[in-house]
Amino acid sequence: MRAARLITMVLLLQSRPTMTGAELARRLEVSERTVARDVLALSEAGVPIYADRGRTGGYRLVGGYRTRLTGLGRTEAEALFLSGVPSALREMGLADAASAARLKVSAALLPELRDAAAGAAQRFHLDAPAWFREAEPPELLPAVADAVWDDRRLTARYRRGNTGTEAERDLEPYGLVLKAGVWYLAARVADGGEAGTDTGPDGAAADRRDFRVYRVDRFTAVASGEERFRRAEGFELPAFWEERAVEFARSILREQVVLSLTPAGARRLPHVTDRLAAQEALAAAGDADGQGRITVTLPVESSDVAYTQLLGLGPEAEVLAPAALRERFARAARELAERYGPYGPV
Secondary structure, eight states: OHHHHHHHHHHHHHHOBBBBBHHHHHHHHOOHHHHHHHHHHHHTTOOOEEEEEEEOEEEETTEEEEEETTTOOOHHHHHHHTTTTTHHHHHHTTTTHHHHHHHHHHHSOOOGGTTTTHHHHHHHHOOOTTSSSSOOOOTTTTHHHHHHHHHHHEEEEOOOOOOOOOOEEEEEEEEEEETTTEEEEEEETTTTTSSSSSOTTTTOOOOGEEEEEEEGGGGGEEEEEEEOOOOTTTTTHHHHHHHHHHHHHHEEEEEEEEEEHHHHHHHHHHHHHHHHHHHHHHTTTTOOOSSSSSEEEESSOOOHHHHHHHHGGGGGGGEEEEHHHHHOOOHHHHHHHHHOSSOOOO
């Protein structure tokens, strides 16, 4: 523990011209007294640390001293590529590794480039979780992430979303995806019991249809041993996720609604319902009528979902079919007219 702290102190001082005892104490999460003892220990070990006294003083390395202890470990290197997603790092238990990696990279840079990392962090930040929801990382996420990093087979129990029953699968965990604050695991079923044709452990090219997506927060138990799998050649997580996301979006659009839209309603439609479905519906629409309205056939998840979404268009949209949904909008319009109409006799 102390040895790691001493190395970190040297790297900090190597990346900055001077640091005060208070700054070092804050970065190392120790007291200033501990910082002073550590500086003494490093000095006795031959590291040329010099202490400047006074209000503008602090600790610094003398004579351009540079340590060779800047090599990145595998975990640190992998975590460095995720350093723009701090919430994801914390939830997977990699925040410390990413911090160490950034520090080592900073220490290895030329003095005139050491502000590059801070400059980027000041200008760009990725906030992955969705709005208006408490961030509750799945309890089993770190264990799943460990298996993903090490290509270790995973035995998992999970709740089925449609029935609530539990099932158990032996999985080959290929990758994790954080979408709108929800973690998903892309995995291939090791025994082929659910995922179609199994390509075996030889790493042969795999059809993406052999893979499944699981919500990590539905796992109730996970366990991994030392058995590793060989990743299928050609599997690319971003391409797989993009394909599955499109398939999922289309699969839930099981009903259709016929709408008459004003030009303003047509412009706003992609913002209140599924964007791709709205764009395709608008592209397939015929010519506008004499009032500039167009008629579109829009795929929707359900009448209830369509009602909630299309209310946002107000008078810019008229539901023509199905009849039950049209009557629901008509009823809502009557209630709104009564509520917002003039008070008393006209």
